[in-house]
Every structure is written in C-alpha cells, then in structure tokens.
Amino acid sequence: MKDFKLSDFIIFSFVNILIYSIAEFISGFYGISHDTLTQYFFGVFGGECLCCALIKIFKLRQREDNNDE
Numbered sequence: 001m002k003d004f005k006l007s008d009f010i011i012f013s014f015v016n017i018l019i020y021s022i023a024e025f026i027s028g029f030y031g032i033s034h035d036t037l038t039q040y041f042f043g044v045f046g047g048e049c050l051c052c053a054l055i056k057i058f059k060l061r062q063r064e065d066n067n068d069e
Contacts, residue, residue, distance in 0.1 A: 006052045013045040013052075 020041055024034065 006056055009052050010049055013048045017042065017045050 020038075024038060027034070
C-alpha cells in the first residue's frame with residue numbers, strides 16, 4: 001500500500017477544485033447554478049488545504065525545536 005504524503009492531498013484538492021470550477025463554469029452557460037454545493041465544495045477542499053498547511057507548519061516547528069536542543 002502506498003504511503004500518501006501531504007503534497008499528494010494538496011494536489012488532489014487543487015485538481016478537484018479545478019475540475020469542479022470548469023464544470024460549474026460550463027453548466028453556467030446553460031443557466032444551471034449550484035450555489036450551495038459550490039460553497040460547501042470549496043469549503044471542504046479549502047479546509048483540506050488549510051489542514052495540510054497547518055500540519056506541515058507544526059512538523060517544521062517541531063523539527064526546529066528538536067534541533068535547538
């Protein structure tokens with residue numbers, strides 16, 4: 001089984017956001033709007049990127065603290 005890294009989750013999130021944005025843009029030409037779905041979609045994947053960034057920051061900070069000792 002493959003070990004996933006934080007960068008894999010970030011790439012997955014940005015690819016999903018890009019694909020969804022293109023699909024929503026195209027469906028907008030036909031008068032279809034998914035306002036609530038769009039709001040929550042970006043909330044979920046934006047939150048995923050935020051969580052991955054916080055994990056990375058705390059890992060780097062922990063390494064610096066261990067090197068200082």
